[in-house]
Amino acid sequence: MIRILKNWCLVLISLVILEQLTAQDKSLAKLDSLFSHIESNNQGMGSLSLFKAGKPYYERAIGYADVSQELRATPDHKYKIGSVSKMFTATMIMQLVEEGMLRLDDRLYEFYPEIKNAELITISMLLQHRSGIEEYLKDVQPIQLANPISRQQLLTRIKQGSAQFKPDSKYVYSNSNYALLAWILEDITNQSYTELLAEHITTPLGLASVMVGNRKSGDQNFAYSYLKTEQWDLSVPWDMSWAFGAGEISATPSDVNIFLNALYNGKILRMESVQQMKDMNEGYGLGMFAVPFSTSYGYGHNGRIEDFSTSAYYFEDFDLSLCYISNGEVMPTNEILIAVLSLANGLPYEFPEFKEKKAIAVSVETLETYVGNYISATFPLDVKIFVEGTSLMAQATGQGSFTLTAVGDGEFVFVSAGIEMTFDVDSGSMTLKQAGMTNVFKKE
Numbered sequence: 524m525i526r527i528l529k530n531w532c533l534v535l536i537s538l539v540i541l542e543q544l545t546a547q548d549k550s551l552a553k554l555d556s557l558f559s560h561i562e563s564n565n566q567g568m569g570s571l572s573l574f575k576a577g578k579p580y581y582e583r584a585i586g587y588a589d590v591s592q593e594l595r596a597t598p599d600h601k602y603k604i605g606s607v608s609k610m611f612t613a614t615m616i617m618q619l620v621e622e623g624m625l626r627l628d629d630r631l632y633e634f635y636p637e638i639k640n641a642e643l644i645t646i647s648m649l650l651q652h653r654s655g656i657e658e659y660l661k662d663v664q665p666i667q668l669a670n671p672i673s674r675q676q677l678l679t680r681i682k683q684g685s686a687q688f689k690p691d692s693k694y695v696y697s698n699s700n701y702a703l704l705a706w707i708l709e710d711i712t713n714q715s716y717t718e719l720l721a722e723h724i725t726t727p728l729g730l731a732s733v734m735v736g737n738r739k740s741g742d743q744n745f746a747y748s749y750l751k752t753e754q755w756d757l758s759v760p761w762d763m764s765w766a767f768g769a770g771e772i773s774a775t776p777s778d779v780n781i782f783l784n785a786l787y788n789g790k791i792l793r794m795e796s797v798q799q800m801k802d803m804n805e806g807y808g809l810g811m812f813a814v815p816f817s818t819s820y821g822y823g824h825n826g827r828i829e830d831f832s833t834s835a836y837y838f839e840d841f842d843l844s845l846c847y848i849s850n851g852e853v854m855p856t857n858e859i860l861i862a863v864l865s866l867a868n869g870l871p872y873e874f875p876e877f878k879e880k881k882a883i884a885v886s887v888e889t890l891e892t893y894v895g896n897y898i899s900a901t902f903p904l905d906v907k908i909f910v911e912g913t914s915l916m917a918q919a920t921g922q923g924s925f926t927l928t929a930v931g932d933g934e935f936v937f938v939s940a941g942i943e944m945t946f947d948v949d950s951g952s953m954t955l956k957q958a959g960m961t962n963v964f965k966k967e
Contacts, residue, residue, distance in 0.1 A: 551581055553866045557874065558583045561854055564877050568749065568851035569832075570598055571859075572776035573867060574844045577784045581867070582777065586851055588746035590755045600746045601732055601773045602848040603763075604833045605826025608772040609701050613650055613810020614786060615708055615719055617796045624711055627799075627809075634707050635678075639686040646707070649700040650809040653691045656699045657684030658903045658920075660765070665923045671762045677702060694805035696903045698769040705768020716768060728785050733774045736763045745773065748830035749851040751938075758830040759923075770828050776835075776846040783823060783837045783844045816864050825856075832856045841868060855941040855957065885929040890915045893933075893946045897953050897964035906955065906964060917944065 554573075561567050568586025572579070584596040619625040625646060631654070632641040644654045659680045681699045688695070705716050712719060717735045725733045738745045738760075749755040763771045785791050792800075800809040801822050813820045814836060821836030823844075834856050835846040845863060849856050854875065865872035890910050897906045904920040911924075915935060918924035927935035933946040943956040951966040 550867055550869065553872075554581055554583065554863065557862055557866060558585050560874050561585060561859070565751075566854040566877055567849055567859070568596065568755070569847060569849035569856075569859075570596055570600060570602065570746075570776050571847045571863065572598065572780045572845065573863065574780045574784055575867075576842050577788065579777065579780075580843075587755070588850070589743075590747070590749060590757070594743070596746060596850070598777060599732075599775060600744055601734065601738075601742075601775055602746050602833070602850055603748070603770075603773045603828050603831045604779060604835070604848065605766070605770040605828035605831060606698075607779060607824045607826040607833050607835050607846075608766070608768070608770045609810050610786070610824050610835075611720060611724060611772060611782070612701050612704055612708070612768050613800065614792060615723055616646065616650065616704055617792050617800065617809065618723055619708070619711060621793060621796055625707070631703065634710060635703060637682050638703070639682075639684075640690050643690040645691075646704070647809070648691050649704050651804055651807055652694050652696045652700055653804070654697070654700055655686050655688040655690050655692070655695070656681065656697055656703070657687055658697045659684065659699045659702065660904070661920050663765075663920065665759060668761045668765050669759055671764045673764070674706070674767075677764075677767065678706075693900070694807055695900055696807075698766075698903070701769035702767050708768075716771075720772070724782065724791060727791070728781055730774070730778045730781060733772060733778050735771050735773075738773070746850045750830050751851060751853050755851055761829055766828060770826060776848050779833075779835045779846040779848075780844050783835060783846070787822065787837045787839065787844075816861070817868070817870065834860050836860075838864075843867060852941055853938070857960070882928045882930060885915075887913055892948050893953075895951075895966040897966055899955075899962045899964040902955070902962040902964070906953070908953070917942075 562585040570584040571582060573581040582598040584598050584600065586596050588594045588596040588600045616625065620627060627647040628645050630642060631638055631644040631649065635641055638656065640655060648654045659677060681702065684699065708719055709716055720735060748758040750758055787797060789797065800811055802808055803813050806812065811822050811824055813822055816838065819838050819840035821838040823836035826833040830850070830852065832849040832852050833846070837844040845860065847856060847859055847863065862872055887910060893908050893915060894910060895908055897908060907918045909916050915927045916924050917927055925937050927937055927944060930936050935944045936942065941957055945954045953964040955962050955964060
């Protein structure tokens with residue numbers, strides 16, 4: 524009898540394992556179908572890495588790393604990850620805190636007393652974008668970003684910026700905070716940001732592909748970014764000195780996933796420190812956002828630089844992490860993440876049909892009512908709206924201008940970047956939607 528029971532137990536265990544493997548196969552097949560659907564409809568280019576229980580679960584690259592050379596993208600290609608770099612900077616700051624070399628309540632005055640309100644601003648405020656220090660990219664023209672900037676020139680821009688609000692009174696995203704944090708790292712340790720990243724994160728984790736700064740000449744494993752018009756147009760590359768500490772890192776999606784799993788499982792920081800980073804204040808922690816999905820929250824960061832768009836999050840409840848990097852965005856990155864998370868967790872999901880809204884004609888007189896400079900407390904850049912010929916144009920601070928297409932009463936889109944703008948003339952406001960984010964602007 525005992526032998527029979529054992530045999531039945533083995534059968535039941537085998538059936539459970541078989542059912543799990545079958546569910547996994549279906550999930551992977553659906554993910555493959557999703558990315559084939561996106562690629563065949565020319566709705567994006569990029570690379571995904573998905574980890575479960577700390578191990579690689581699925582990876583897929585679509586489109587091209589280099590369109591002109593017809594070089595297909597692979598999971599081994601590096602991409603610029605933009606502001607996801609802030610997680611690496613914040614982690615290294617917390618390592619110094621753990622070592623007793625820095626405190627979260629230390630004042631900026633101890634390092635850069637010439638910054639406005641430096642005597643009131645703490646390290647914690649810098650980490651949480653609560654310093655009031657103005658965005659150093661404000662009023663930067665696109666042509667400037669292609670040329671290098673020195674540390675002293677960047678620091679001068681930050682010093683000359685205005686104090687936007689009383690420190691710790693609110694949250695306003697500003698890259699200036701993370702440039703300063705990176706310099707503080709260097710000042711305390713007498714090492715370069717590159718050396719610190721290698722010593723404390725990339726070498727211990729075996730992330731050989733992660734790099735800081737400009738791409739090396741002839742590096743075939745580095746993807747370019749593109750803007751979709753009638754074709755894929757190559758984006759003008761930044762000199763990465765402009766992104767120092769705030770967005771200077773390039774990596775593969777798998778590299779980022781390894782980092783996420785190490786961070787959230789206490790392998791490069793104590794779990795008490797990780798919990799401090801996860802504590803949100805107006806939606807932002809110490810170098811990370813929290814995003815909802817289903818009944819859970821994921822912790823991580825988004826990043827945009829040139830026309831690269833990155834999202835990297837760890838969902839503790841699912842023991843799942845993902846990093847998707849787009850180097851050519853049409854279907855918004857956030858929508859792709861929702862699809863991936865749904866399919867990976869066996870939740871219902873219907874593939875998009877990619878129907879475009881039809882353009883409508885709008886008189887120049889009507890377009891003129893939308894003209895102005897729009898500002899938002901939740902968006903780091905101003906947006907200038909102007910009329911050129913018979914078209915309504917938009918230009919964010921430091922970015923190139925682009926043509927808006929009217930699709931409704933006060934509704935405009937820029938399809939290739941997944942941008943939707945809705946104007947309310949009576950209130951003088953504009954609502955911008957992109958990559959799952961909504962920001963409300965007021966006309967100055």
